[in-house]
Amino acid sequence: MDPSxxxxxWLRLGSRQVATNGIELRVVDHGDGPAVVFCHGFPExxxxxxxxxxxxxxxxxxxxxxxxxxxxxxxxxxxxxxYDIATLCADLVGVxxxxxxxxxxxxxxxxxxxxxxxxxxxxxxxxxxxxxLSVPATPRSAAPPLPILRSRLGDDFYMCxxxxxxxxxxxxxxxxxxxxxxxxxxxxxxxxxxNGSEMIAPAWLSEAELGYYVETFTTTGFTGGxxxxxxxxxxxxxxxxxxxxxxxxxxxFIAGSQDAVIRFTxxxxxxxxxxxxxxxxxxxxxxHWIQQERAADVSAALIDxxxxxx
Numbered sequence: 276m277d278p279s280x281x282x283x284x285w286l287r288l289g290s291r292q293v294a295t296n297g298i299e300l301r302v303v304d305h306g307d308g309p310a311v312v313f314c315h316g317f318p319e320x321x322x323x324x325x326x327x328x329x330x331x332x333x334x335x336x337x338x339x340x341x342x343x344x345x346x347x348x349x350x351x352x353x354x355x356x357x358y359d360i361a362t363l364c365a366d367l368v369g370v371x372x373x374x375x376x377x378x379x380x381x382x383x384x385x386x387x388x389x390x391x392x393x394x395x396x397x398x399x400x401x402x403x404x405x406x407x408l409s410v411p412a413t414p415r416s417a418a419p420p421l422p423i424l425r426s427r428l429g430d431d432f433y434m435c436x437x438x439x440x441x442x443x444x445x446x447x448x449x450x451x452x453x454x455x456x457x458x459x460x461x462x463x464x465x466x467x468x469x470n471g472s473e474m475i476a477p478a479w480l481s482e483a484e485l486g487y488y489v490e491t492f493t494t495t496g497f498t499g500g501x502x503x504x505x506x507x508x509x510x511x512x513x514x515x516x517x518x519x520x521x522x523x524x525x526x527x528f529i530a531g532s533q534d535a536v537i538r539f540t541x542x543x544x545x546x547x548x549x550x551x552x553x554x555x556x557x558x559x560x561x562x563h564w565i566q567q568e569r570a571a572d573v574s575a576a577l578i579d580x581x582x583x584x585x
Contacts, residue, residue: 284329289303290302293369293373295368295370295372296365296368296369298352300341300350300370301349302370303338304337309581311380312371313328313340314388314391318447322488326573331577334581339376339379343363344499347491352499355440359509360510367390367394379403380404381405382407387408392410396520404581408565412528412548414544415511420511421435428539446463447501451471451492454471456475525583527554529576531557531560531565534562534563536563558572
């Protein structure tokens with residue numbers, strides 16, 4: 276599909292507001308067949324899955340794609356604790372309930388991957404299979420993650436910098452285009468480098484597509500997404516009873532070889548958590564935004580994985 280027309284094609288799909296877990300999520304529901312739920316990360320939107328939504332619907336699947344809590348057309352609660360992992364998982368259960376679906380294949384990228392890995396152990400009866408992109412499944416750490424991250428990577432590491440409410444929120448919103456065009460940065464300093472008006476979109480992102488993101492985040496800001504990071508230690512505490520839990524559903528992992536995330540979150544421990552890892556795919560030369568950068572490769576891998584479940 277012509278990238279220049281993708282925004283219009285996406286908007287033609289329409290959406291509905293789904294009441295779930297005390298909030299509303301804007302959900303795009305497209306296609307017919309076994310259900311696949313797409314969960315985006317930071318700073319993205321359901322729109323980030325546009326290529327996969329069209330490809331999987333054409334391949335015979337029903338796709339359900341929310342703007343996650345805190346993003347886009349979905350509710351953006353004020354309280355930081357309203358973005359913890361248990362709450363995010365409950366949101367997705369409500370999406371299935373609204374659609375009248377017992378279970379689904381869940382696909383997540385970045386924070387969306389963290390959520391769907393957890394969903395598989397918290398609500399195993401609702402998860403048929405799981406595909407995680409960029410963020411591997413890992414065992415629960417022996418201590419809360421933030422002190423570990425600060426000691427290893429410093430206070431300038433982006434996850435640490437995100438912690439103080441209002442600081443990163445204002446800095447990222449001050450130049451939305453710059454924020455959205457930063458690629459694989461790991462420090463606050465890098466995230467604030469450059470002038471967005473002078474930055475060129477990558478080849479895989481048209482100006483129309485970038486404009487959709489810029490317009491949305493200019494309206495919503497980034498606080499909802501940043502609040503996911505502000506629950507890192509809380510999530511660790513909430514997962515104490517799942518410390519030894521394994522994911523027994525069929526799983527798939529996909530990452531780009533140049534993705535900074537797999538440099539500080541190694542994939543080597545995945546098999547200690549995933550008992551049925553069907554494939555671990557590394558796309559050579561790809562960065563973090565793989566479902567957009569390498570859309571055809573990711574869509575093909577997901578279709579093969581989903582069809583292999585029959």
